[in-house]
Amino acid sequence: MTAATFVLVDGQPATSISVLDRGLMYGDGVFRTIRLQAGQALWWPEQIAKLAADAARLGIACPPAEVWQQDVAQAAKQWPTAALKLVLTRGSGDRGYAPPQAAVPSRLVVAGPLPAWPAALWETGIEARLCELRLARQPRLAGIKHLNRLENVLARAEWDDPALQEGLLLDQAGQMICGVSSNVFIYRDNELLTPRLDQCGIAGVARARLMARAAAYGLPVREAEFDLTALLAADEVLLTNSLIGVWRVAKLGRHVWPQPVIYPVVREFLHA
Amino acid sequence: MTAATFVLVDGQPATSISVLDRGLMYGDGVFRTIRLQAGQALWWPEQIAKLAADAARLGIACPPAEVWQQDVAQAAKQWPTAALKLVLTRGSGDRGYAPPQAAVPSRLVVAGPLPAWPAALWETGIEARLCELRLARQPRLAGIKHLNRLENVLARAEWDDPALQEGLLLDQAGQMICGVSSNVFIYRDNELLTPRLDQCGIAGVARARLMARAAAYGLPVREAEFDLTALLAADEVLLTNSLIGVWRVAKLGRHVWPQPVIYPVVREFLHA
Numbered sequence: 426m427t428a429a430t431f432v433l434v435d436g437q438p439a440t441s442i443s444v445l446d447r448g449l450m451y452g453d454g455v456f457r458t459i460r461l462q463a464g465q466a467l468w469w470p471e472q473i474a475k476l477a478a479d480a481a482r483l484g485i486a487c488p489p490a491e492v493w494q495q496d497v498a499q500a501a502k503q504w505p506t507a508a509l510k511l512v513l514t515r516g517s518g519d520r521g522y523a524p525p526q527a528a529v530p531s532r533l534v535v536a537g538p539l540p541a542w543p544a545a546l547w548e549t550g551i552e553a554r555l556c557e558l559r560l561a562r563q564p565r566l567a568g569i570k571h572l573n574r575l576e577n578v579l580a581r582a583e584w585d586d587p588a589l590q591e592g593l594l595l596d597q598a599g600q601m602i603c604g605v606s607s608n609v610f611i612y613r614d615n616e617l618l619t620p621r622l623d624q625c626g627i628a629g630v631a632r633a634r635l636m637a638r639a640a641a642y643g644l645p646v647r648e649a650e651f652d653l654t655a656l657l658a659a660d661e662v663l664l665t666n667s668l669i670g671v672w673r674v675a676k677l678g679r680h681v682w683p684q685p686v687i688y689p690v691v692r693e694f695l696h697a
Numbered sequence: 698m699t700a701a702t703f704v705l706v707d708g709q710p711a712t713s714i715s716v717l718d719r720g721l722m723y724g725d726g727v728f729r730t731i732r733l734q735a736g737q738a739l740w741w742p743e744q745i746a747k748l749a750a751d752a753a754r755l756g757i758a759c760p761p762a763e764v765w766q767q768d769v770a771q772a773a774k775q776w777p778t779a780a781l782k783l784v785l786t787r788g789s790g791d792r793g794y795a796p797p798q799a800a801v802p803s804r805l806v807v808a809g810p811l812p813a814w815p816a817a818l819w820e821t822g823i824e825a826r827l828c829e830l831r832l833a834r835q836p837r838l839a840g841i842k843h844l845n846r847l848e849n850v851l852a853r854a855e856w857d858d859p860a861l862q863e864g865l866l867l868d869q870a871g872q873m874i875c876g877v878s879s880n881v882f883i884y885r886d887n888e889l890l891t892p893r894l895d896q897c898g899i900a901g902v903a904r905a906r907l908m909a910r911a912a913a914y915g916l917p918v919r920e921a922e923f924d925l926t927a928l929l930a931a932d933e934v935l936l937t938n939s940l941i942g943v944w945r946v947a948k949l950g951r952h953v954w955p956q957p958v959i960y961p962v963v964r965e966f967l968h969a
Binding site: 432439456514524540557566605 | 702704706711712713714715716717719720721722723725728749752755756780782784786790792794795796805807809812830832833834835838843844845847848849850851852854855857871877878885897911944
């Protein structure tokens with residue numbers, strides 16, 4: 426337990442959860458990562474809608490938005506600026522994989538410090554690497570931010586060079602999917618492309634927001650299949666998530682994108 | 698929390714674990730299911746060796762066998778006959794997928810009642826179904842009994858007919874892999890075949906034991922790729938795990954195997 430963390434379990438300050446919780450036993454749950462800023466949860470309506478949608482795909486009953494909102498308000502009093510995590514598990518149950526009919530879902534809210542990224546990263550762009558691990562294809566889980574995240578853990582364990590901010594992930598078929606902690610967009614031929622996430626990957630809220638805002642701004646954007654070669658040939662590569670907003674990739678291996686192209690515009694309308 | 702359960706966390710009676718444990722946050726850990734019988738942990742040397750091997754593949758330091766053995770002895774005093782679960786997680790850490798250098802693994806032992814299977818199942822054979830879910834192919838995780846088990850949960854949620862004891866799983870490529878909670882063998886042309894588990898599935902201790910014993914007994918056994926058609930054409934289908942030992946499949950959908958073939962022999966040498 427990191428001291429500098431505020432935790433609520435089912436709305437009460439707590440530090441622990443039952444050993445028999447299926448979130449621990451099977452990763453049987455979903456989560457969200459949210460930026461708390463001046464006491465406000467960024468992109469809240471989209472976040473809570475996505476949490477409920479992901480829970481529904483696993484057959485877990487999601488508490489109403491108001492209940493989560495009360496938790497978040499409590500956390501925001503302690504940590505007005507924070508990286509906030511909401512976790513919903515199927516709850517405790519008897520031994521075995523079968524989801525118990527009577528299970529009561531567990532609701533966790535964890536607030537901690539935002540990662541200490543230098544502000545310059547948003548100006549200069551970041552350096553990424555290509556991960557060796559390739560994501561498995563599982564349509565039943567694709568797009569969901571669920572608690573089975575060993576692929577992300579193993580991919581992130583591939584590097585410890587602090588100069589590298591992100592690792593890009595292909596799937597088993599060689600298609601570009603996402604970053605370890607982010608979604609990916611490429612800009613080419615005056616349009617934004619982002620990988621289809623019907624086989625693997627997490628469909629993040631920042632990704633959905635960028636897609637909606639780009640369309641509203643008149644910038645063509647669509648989901649597509651593309652591989653590493655297509656990414657390297659793009660005019661620009663962008664990464665999104667709810668903590669960073671959007672970054673542009675300045676360097677991937679030996680490949681360099683020296684100047685921003687559409688990034689300044691995207692950055693502006695994403696946060697507008 | 699089920700009342701009728703005995704739990705040790707790092708060797709101490711406890712019921713809860715830190716919310717920040719990576720076992721919960723990411724499924725970042727491994728486990729074993731073991732049959733406790735008259736105070737003895739069945740197939741202990743194989744179980745503890747497999748736990749350590751699985752942990753090593755994830756880069757988690759596994760406590761020595763003696764430490765686990767003391768926990769198991771404590772549990773066996775309370776529950777001499779039980780379904781025992783050992784869980785090892787990477788421990789708690791700061792936010793983010795990167796495995797912390799300083800993480801101290803968490804060691805859990807949970808003892809509870811054995812499932813109430815009718816003894817007749819070992820005589821008559823069991824009824825299985827084919828699951829709709831198809832397992833993802835991920836060589837980096839294949840064979841490991843890790844805590845990312847949402848595929849098993851979703852597959853097990855496909856049926857609630859108590860007459861069905863197991864569901865069989867194909868992978869995304871249509872190869873037969875395993876049962877939801879068991880490994881699969883088929884018997885044909887006087888040899889036993891069991892799916893290769895280099896793409897997905899869990900390589901169980903009962904499976905390894907059956908392979909070793911069959912070879913020692915002079916019964917040819919090997920890993921192979923085979924699909925549902927080959928399974929249906931087999932003389933016999935066997936399922937293994939550490940709680941049941943071995944069952945034969947008497948019925949799968951409309952397909953019936955009325956009589957045991959090699960099962961009585963396998964059952965005997967597996968437990969000898």
